[in-house]
Amino acid sequence: MAQNREFFYRRLHSLLGVIPVGLFLTQHLVVNHFATRGADAFNKAAAFMEQLPFRYFLEIFVIFLPLLFHAIYGLYIAFTAQNNVSRYGYFRNWMFMLQRLTGIITLIFVVWHVWETRVQAAFGVEVNYDMMANIVANPFMLAFYIVGIVSAVFHFANGLWSFFVSWGITVTPRSQQISTYVTMGIFVALSIVGIRAILAFV
Amino acid sequence: MSENRTIRIIVTRQDRPDTAPYEEEFVIPYRPNMNIISVLMEIRRNPVNAKGEKTTPVAWEMNCLEEVCGACSMVINGKPRQSCTALVDQLEQPIRLEPMRTFPVIRDLQVDRSRMFDSLKKVKAWIPIDGTYDLGPGPRMPERKRQWAYELSKCMTCGVCLEACPNVNSKSNFIGPAPLSQVRLFNAHPTGAMHKAERLEAIMGDGGLANCGNSQNCVQSCPKGIPLTTSIAALNRAATIQMFRNFFGSDEV
Known part of the structure; x- marks a missing residue:
């Protein structure tokens, strides 16, 4: 690694987590929410996404490359921290620890999820309502999916809070406090969207 | 009654930068209005541990004694703070003293900042x-x-x-x-x-x-x-x- 690149990598990590990865997560959960309107509605929405023009370009540059960088550099960040919530049980220190923990859970979940859906699709399996229904028919997998979704959403919402601090948008303690309320509101709202969507396959 | 009161202190000690840390307990007579510095001075005056064995005095750093120099920082009951303004009457006993391990330990409670x-x-x-x-x-x-x-x-x-x-x-x-x-x-x-x-x-x-x-x-x-x-x-x-x-x-x- 070249010298003096850390600042650039950290800022890139912060930016990519929101744009495009965070936006993609939101869009993905919203599209999945079509499942609450029945199998046909979901299949139609999934087919629309699948038939977007420049699909491979979009997948590589909006999803896979940013996600890969964010995940690998994020692992490095997570493992350079020495968590100390037992000594310093402050709210933000807990959020610091949870941000790293949910990041790792989300990475494990996403790797599994991509293998089970996108990679299988590349092997010729059709991605549709039945595919997901089969996966979550297993209660263990349903629990794994719910934990994965909640982790991903928390990591995004709390990451948004850090994004505002890291880029110098929220400077005062007051603005950071309000930002906590707003981002935790986003966490609750997106969690509801995500969990409603996954339960629609049961 | 008050002449029988004592203070229990558990100090995490380390003889040299490259040796393993160990704990040593001390019991010293209580005086009102003591701070951690005066406790450590009391141990230095009579370096005998709780088992009655003669030991070396505990090494620590201090300078201003009024919380403006920062030299006497150590971990007191789990929280890093200055030992000059850590008052015994406000601390739970036994009082645990540890060095700030984020820094290289020179000896006992003394670190290299x-x-x-x-x-x-x-x-x-x-x-x-x-x-x-x-x-x-x-x-x-x-x-x-x-x-x-x-x-x-x-x-x-x-x-x-x-x-x-x-x-x-x-x-x-x-x-x-x-x-x-x-x-x-x-x-x-x-x-x-x-x-x-x-x-x-x-x-x-x-x-x-x-x-x-x-x-x-x-x-x-x-x-x-x-x-x-x-x-x-x-x-x-x-x-x-x-x-x-x-x-x-x-x-x-």
Whole structure:
């Protein structure tokens, strides 16, 4: 690694987590929410996404490359921290620890999820309502999916809070406090969207 | 009755920088209004541990005895703070004393805080006024701003914020909150601002500003109540602007 690149990598990590990865997560959960309107509605929405023009370009540059960088550099960040919530049980220190923990859970979940859906699709399996229904028919997998979704959403919402601090948008303690309320509101709202969507396959 | 009262202290000791730490318990007679320094002085006066064995006096650092020098910082009952202002009457017993392990331990409770002073050099935490001729008086600082800057100038490089920070450890090269806040202080000074970009470039290097993970333990732990996380966020904003200036170009050099 070249010298003096850390600042650039950290800022890139912060930016990519929101744009495009965070936006993609939101869009993905919203599209999945079509499942609450029945199998046909979901299949139609999934087919629309699948038939977007420049699909491979979009997948590589909006999803896979940013996600890969964010995940690998994020692992490095997570493992350079020495968590100390037992000594310093402050709210933000807990959020610091949870941000790293949910990041790792989300990475494990996403790797599994991509293998089970996108990679299988590349092997010729059709991605549709039945595919997901089969996966979550297993209660263990349903629990794994719910934990994965909640982790991903928390990591995004709390990451948004850090994004505002890291880029110098929220400077005062007051603005950071309000930002906590707003981002935790986003966490609750997106969690509801995500969990409603996954339960629609049961 | 009061003459029988005692104080129990458990000290994490270490004989040399490369030897393993061990715990030693002491019981000393109670006196009213003692602080941790006077407890350690009592142990030094009569270095006998709780088992009645003769031992070496506990090594620690101290200087001002009024919480302005930062030298006597140690971990007292799990929290890093100055031992001069840690009053025995306000502490739960047994009182546990440990060194701030974020720093290399020299002996017992004595640590080497050199990395903090090196960081201050790295970020140019001073105002250059020397020249080959008299440069005359600098621009005046508004009184309101002076009062604001005074809060930041209370930093005594004690190391408590580094000890509390989860991102300052042997696996990372993060310089920690204290020197960062000093950049904000010196960049706010009208003469210091002439070297603003240099200081920002220094903290935009490896182990600098971007390594902050926002656990905000520093601001909760600072004995001087310095708004460290506000400083870091303000520097984040300044660094964002500096980053765009560097890339897209600016006449504000």
